[in-house]
Amino acid sequence: MASNKEKISITDIEIEQINDSHNPILSNFKSYEKELVDFLVEDALDNQKKQMSITYLWFLKSTKELVAYVTVLADAISLQGELKEHFRQQGILYKSLPALKIGRLCVANEYLGRGIGTLMIEFILVLAQRISKEIGLRFITTDAKRNQEPRKDSVHFYKKFGFEILRQREKGTLPMYKDLIKE
Ligand SMILES: CC(C)(COP(=O)(O)OP(=O)(O)OC[C@H]1O[C@@H](n2cnc3c(N)ncnc32)[C@H](O)[C@@H]1OP(=O)(O)O)[C@@H](O)C(=O)NCCC(=O)NCCS
Numbered sequence: 001m002a003s004n005k006e007k008i009s010i011t012d013i014e015i016e017q018i019n020d021s022h023n024p025i026l027s028n029f030k031s032y033e034k035e036l037v038d039f040l041v042e043d044a045l046d047n048q049k050k051q052m053s054i055t056y057l058w059f060l061k062s063t064k065e066l067v068a069y070v071t072v073l074a075d076a077i078s079l080q081g082e083l084k085e086h087f088r089q090q091g092i093l094y095k096s097l098p099a100l101k102i103g104r105l106c107v108a109n110e111y112l113g114r115g116i117g118t119l120m121i122e123f124i125l126v127l128a129q130r131i132s133k134e135i136g137l138r139f140i141t142t143d144a145k146r147n148q149e150p151r152k153d154s155v156h157f158y159k160k161f162g163f164e165i166l167r168q169r170e171k172g173t174l175p176m177y178k179d180l181i182k183e
Pocket residue numbers: 002031032033036103104105106107108111112113114115116117118119143144145150151152153154155156157160
């Protein structure tokens with residue numbers, strides 16, 4: 001899956017929030033994670049109109065091709081177990097803390113392994129830091145998609161960026177989080 005093609009830089013990318021004008025091109029997007037294509041085609045715009053999430057489409061400036069998308073929404077982590085203890089020791093006794101959730105994050109098959117996933121995580125970190133100046137925001141969360149093939153298992157991808165496992169779960173996804181003010 002890793003490609004030997006050149007890395008893509010953020011200056012090669014144009015980011016747009018999804019809107020009605022994008023409808024005709026959404027079904028051209030291809031990913032080995034079918035559910036993520038279905039979400040983009042069927043739900044992303046509708047969910048945004050209902051203020052349940054925002055989807056950022058990533059286009060290559062040179063070809064206008066849709067190469068990736070990321071969907072974000074508000075979330076909270078319920079503090080339990082070790083994490084609850086960790087915050088208690090810092091005098092933080094709340095039952096839950098605010099988070100920004102990566103609802104979906106997907107790079108098109110043809111563009112995998114060229115650094116776009118990394119750029120999207122950086123984009124979310126910048127977005128989170130900005131939001132945290134306006135409303136309380138302590139974590140980034142996600143439900144990482146599991147895949148039998150290690151190179152397609154997104155848990156490893158998120159771990160690279162300092163995401164930790166929130167709790168084990170016997171389903172197709174694993175809840176993960178990143179503390180925005182942890183070194
Ligand atoms: C996970 C995903 C977003 C990564 O995007 P990408 O553009 O290929 O990632 P990058 O090129 O920025 O790779 C960054 C690093 O993560 C590694 N990596 C990428 N995808 C990985 C995966 N699925 N598992 C483990 N490591 C992965 C790369 O090898 C690279 O490591 P390196 O810096 O040591 O070379 C992409 O594989 C994808 O869209 N998968 C399908 C959807 C999905 O699983 N989304 C996440 C859950 S919703």
